[in-house]
Amino acid sequence: MxxxxxxxxxxxxxxxxxxxxxxxxxxxxxxxxxxxxxxxxxxxxxxxxxxxxxxxxxxxxxxxxxxxxxxxxxxxxxxxxxxxxxxxxxxxxxxxxxxxxxxxxxxxxxxxxxxxxxxxxxxxxxxxxxxxxxxxxxxxxxxxxxxxxxxxxxxxxxxxxxxxxxxxxxxxxxxxxxxxxxxxxxxxxxxxEGWSEPVIRDLFIRQDQVNAEMAQLTAIVEVDSIDAWEGRLQIASDCGQLWSEEIALESGKQSITLKMQIADPKLWWCRGLGEPTMYSFNAELLQGEHRVADYAVKTGLRQIRLVREPDEAGASFYFELNGVPVFVRGSNHIPNDSFAAEVTYERYRHEIASAAESNMNMLRVWGGGIYEEDIFYELCDEYGLLVWQDFMFACSMYPGDEAFLNSVAKEAEYNIRRLRNHPCIALWCGNNEIDSAWSQYLENAGWGWKEKGPYTSEIRDRIWHDYQAVFHNILPKAVADGANGVAYWPSSPLRDLTGDEKQHAYKIFGEGDVHYWGVWHASEPFNNYNTQIGRFMSEYGFQSFPELDSVLRYAPESELALESEVMLAHQKNGRGNQLIKQYMDMYLPEPKDFKSFLYMSQILQAEAIKTAIEAHRRNKPYCMGTLYWQMNDCWPVASWAGIDYYGRWKALQYIVRRSFKDVMLSIDDSDKAGEIAVHIVSDRPTGDIEAELILALYDFKGTLLQEHSYQTLVAANSSSRVFMAQTKELLGDQDPRNVVMRLVLKCHDEVLDSKEHYFTSFKDMKLTHAQVSVEEVAGSAGTVLILESNELARQVWLSSEEEGIFSDNFFDLIPGIPVTVDFRLRSHGEEAFVPGSPGKITVRSMVDFVKSEE
Missing domain, CATH: 2.60.120.260 (Galactose-binding domain-like)
Incomplete structure (x- = not known):
């Protein structure tokens, strides 16, 4: 060559x-x-x-x-x-x-x-x-x-x-x-880049029709040739097949198509539905035995569809992968750094592996950042994470002059071409929140942009015309022309392109996707997560601070105060610190100092998002997706992230991991009539499960007050209520401030899920200082630990000397019920997390951070 x-x-x-x-x-x-x-x-x-x-x-x-x-x-x-x-x-x-x-x-x-x-x-x-x-x-x-x-x-x-x-x-x-x-x-x-003979610029494996029996493919090979050239195009796959044909090139850039078939293909599946199998394809230009040029790509064979079909509630909004409906569990991704080139392969892998470890199957690449590096999508392919991909437009109106529109068209074409072989790409979305913020068809709705201009009617018409040029013309055409059959969605959130007031997504409607920010921005109670549910929840969130070790990397001890200059500089959401405190006053006991406030803010955040996720999952198939805001941070800051800038998992990430399990128990006590309902949600695509549900009540010293066992059938891909009772009947004459209900769902000897439920708020519980013992499992070199407590210990936080993750954290310990956890180091080798010693372990629970009443 x-x-x-x-x-x-x-x-x-x-x-x-x-x-x-x-x-x-x-x-x-x-x-x-x-x-x-x-x-x-x-x-x-x-x-x-x-x-x-x-x-x-x-x-x-x-x-x-x-x-x-x-x-x-x-x-x-x-x-x-x-x-x-x-x-x-x-x-x-x-x-x-x-x-x-x-x-x-x-x-x-x-x-x-x-x-x-x-x-x-x-x-x-x-x-x-x-x-x-x-x-x-x-x-x-x-x-x-x-x-x-x-x-x-x-x-x-x-x-x-x-x-x-x-x-x-x-x-x-x-x-x-x-x-x-x-x-x-x-x-x-x-x-x-220098050349004399023809070069291959791009290899696109277009997936015309893919199912378990046959993959009908078209290879589109883009070639640049200095002169006219004759030879052979050959494409080889790692499945052992070879396709070739004789070709004649003209001078300049041109495309060559080659039809291909793969019988009984191994399909690419997202996490939880199967293996994310990838195929390699290598294209070569040959003259006799002389190889003139080559180009290799990887792709996964799959069919992805956004299903929006009318139903009695409005219209569905869900993804179907290889004919299987997918309940989406995931988060919104922002750039990992304010300075994008600083993000190493290891940092990308840490985020994607953390998403997979957290039982996610999708990340949304949000439209105010960047079209991510190739390695981001390669890792999503590898780990089986779908990607909702925004174009890079967010929360603003944009100009519509010819130069700007031409630049946008070139940008869209380039990035679609760059990413179209990645099976993880599930959707191209035009922008973040612009349609609902401007609210063209509702005069007094949106974010007040039309009124605050102030704009004449002529200018308003021009602004909307420029918006439509980008998001209703240029971008959908680019997706239709080059995105391998992936759907386009103009704006998130959106109901539909109706051209009237029904277009915008302000309230919870029966169609489209929803950003629900009543909790947080509007100071609404957590319980509203149980009622404000749409067909696909693409944004919602709650803030917390990073842990103390992370905070001390951007602030000296002297600035550890809620309203200090540095804390306010690292809180970009207006009155965000005060909102955290406002909600903490509603739901949690008072922390004893600012360092305790950091921990309590994470417990608060986790409780909020847990409430939302479980409500969304209980309401499947009406709701078929939940993407909380947000996965990560671009600098060290108080934010909505579940993983801080340094890659440390907050309490939220551990709660998400539990709430996103394939089979989940959920306890709903939001009914004002004093009822408690137990739901079982299964996202497993096939296979009903004959299970045992064990309900037990304990006091905070571990005394078993009552226990019941129920046989239940957990249907595949379902959500069902399996138990309901009046709170008063369950408690009898027990003090609700001193009782915990524990539910365990078992299939034979396998625990599918377990949950604790309390009959009063964090604020009103009678917590006492617990003695938590930690015992290393023999032969584990300190990587496996057994924890027990003599009193109820809430939100037990294990922190390690070494960077890594525990199999569980921020959990409750009921006396007499040990919890076993293992630790894995954050690795800079081939794997993201590997067994290793955590070093010194520090164990604390909520009572250690609460202000004494004395």
Whole structure:
């Protein structure tokens, strides 16, 4: 083969108005390069974010030099290829302009052979300030487009919100969980590519029809040829099959199609339904025995469908994989770092493995971040996680000039093509919350954008026209043309494109998807999760703080107070800290100090989301999906995340793991008549289970007060109420503040699930200090532990000296009922988690954090 690649490295950078050059890391950005060279303090520490807003007002310059490797000068063509430029950049080769970039979300390339010389070649990338570049666009437009998450005042632009003009990660301008760092830099790989003979640019395995008997496929091979060429196209699969045909190429870019069949294919399944089997395909261009070019891809064979069919409640909204309805269990994903190039393979794997460990089967890539790195989707393929993929638009209205629309079209095509072989992609969604926020067809609904403008009717019509151009025309066409049959959904949340007031999703309706934020933003009680249920719950959430060890990495001891300057700087949601306290006052006993407040906030968050998840699952098949907000953090902060910035599981993540089990017990006492209902939910696609339900009541010292056993049939893919009783009848004359009900669901000797239920709130319980014993299981090298308690211990928190996860945590201990847990280290090897010693274990429970009444 005469195709060569050379990754460009040895970069330096400086401010365009500066003199001194510093070493640069590519991929990277100017903020991290400044930090690594000691020019700024840690952006995430204290209030340093506020002091670094000058960076985005400057122009920056990156430079490297290269001597062409031997043999390159003989090649017919040499391209420079940038997989990602952030964002406004001029690429100059030996003093001559090679290309100009203005979109962070797709690659950029140019033929530079004529610009290269013998000896040393200098390549310069000059980044123009996004602020300076986009401010004139706002002035030219003449009116402000809504962009409430743009932290313009922090950024020094007052009320001039310009984030909407840049095709750049929206969260860079701030969000209600993230800082404002408007970056510039070469954020993905840059290389030279040279060739003389034909090259394969892309291999797409289009899945025309796939079932258990046969996979009907079409390979679409995109080829670039300098000259006319004749030879053979051959495609081999790791299933042992080979397909080939003789071809004749013309000069230039062209596509070749080749029909393929695989009998009895092993299908790709999401977690819980089967194995996520992947196939490898390798395309080659051959002349005789000479291989001219090759290109390899992996894909999983599957059929994915968004099912929206009328029913008596409205219309369904669920995903069907290989003919099987999927109850979606998962979370919303945001970028793992404010500086995207800092996210390593291990950090991606930790998140995806954590999702799988938490019994999830879907992540939603939310529209205010980035189209993720290839490795993110490869890991989702591997672990069997479906992906709801937003286009990168969120919570703002956008311009509709020709240049902007053309840029969006190119961005959409590029990312669909890049991701279409991934079986994990289940849906392409146009944007996050814009349709409901603007509320075109309901005058006094939405987020008040139409009224706050203030906008004339002409401007309002133009804004909506520009919205439709992107989300009702450009994006659905791009998905239909290239997304391998994956569905398009214009906006989340949405009922349907009705063109009238029925379009928007404000209340809980019988169709579409729902973002329910009454709990949290509207201070509604947790019990409302039991009634505010839609067909697919794509967002809802509740905040907490990270644990103390994480907080101390961004704040000194002196700032450990709810309203301190640093705590407020690391709380981006307005009165978020006060909302946590407000809810804590409603549901939990008073913490004894701020460090205890951190722990209690996690218990509060976990209780909220547990209530929501169980309500959604109990209501299947009316509700067929639950994606809580949010999986992860982009910096250390108080937020809705279940895993903090450093990868540490909060209480929420352990509660989610239990609440997302394939077979789940759920206890519902939301009925105002004083009844308790026990539900069993099974997401197993096949196989009914003959099970035993054991109900036992204990006092807090472990005395068994009563016990009952019931035989029950757990039907596959079902939700059913299996037991109901009056609270008063269960308790008799027992003090409700001193009684716990324990339910165990067993199939033979296997415990399918267990749950505790209390007859009063956390606030009113009579908890006493418990002595919790921890015993290592012999021969486990400390990785398996047995815990017991002499008194009821609520929300037992195990913290380890080493980074890792427990098989269970934040659980209750009833005296006489031991709990066995194992520990796995967070690994930097081949596996995400491996058995290993946790080091020193610290065991605490809720009573250790509660303010004494004395």
């Amino acid at each position: 005469t195709t060569l690649q050379h990754v460009l490295d040895n970069w330096v950078f400086k401010a365009c108005d500066g003199e001194k050059w510093f070493p640069a890391t590519v991929p990277g950005c100017v903020h991290t390069d400044l930090l690594k060279n000691g020019q700024i303090d840690d952006p995430f520490y204290g209030t340093n974010e506020h002091e670094l807003q000058w960076i985005d007002k400057k122009d920056w310059e990156y430079r490297t030099s290269i001597e062409l490797p031997e043999g390159w000068s003989d090649l017919s063509r040499i391209d420079i290829v940038f997989d990602g430029l952030d964002t406004y950049a001029d690429v100059i080769v030996n003093g001559q302009l090679a290309l100009t970039a203005d979109n962070m979300f797709h690659s950029w390339s140019a033929d530079i052979k004529s610009l290269l010389t013998e000896g040393t070649n200098t390549i310069t990338v000059k980044f123009r300030s996004p602020i300076s570049e986009d401010m004139p666009k706002l002035e030219s437009l003449g009116y402000q487009l809504p962009a409430p998450n743009d932290q313009s005042e922090l950024g020094g632009t007052d009320d001039r919100k310009i984030s909407v003009f840049a095709r750049k990660a929206p969260y860079h301008y701030g969000w209600d969980w993230g800082p404002r760092f408007v970056t510039s830099g070469i954020w993905r790989e840059v290389r030279l």
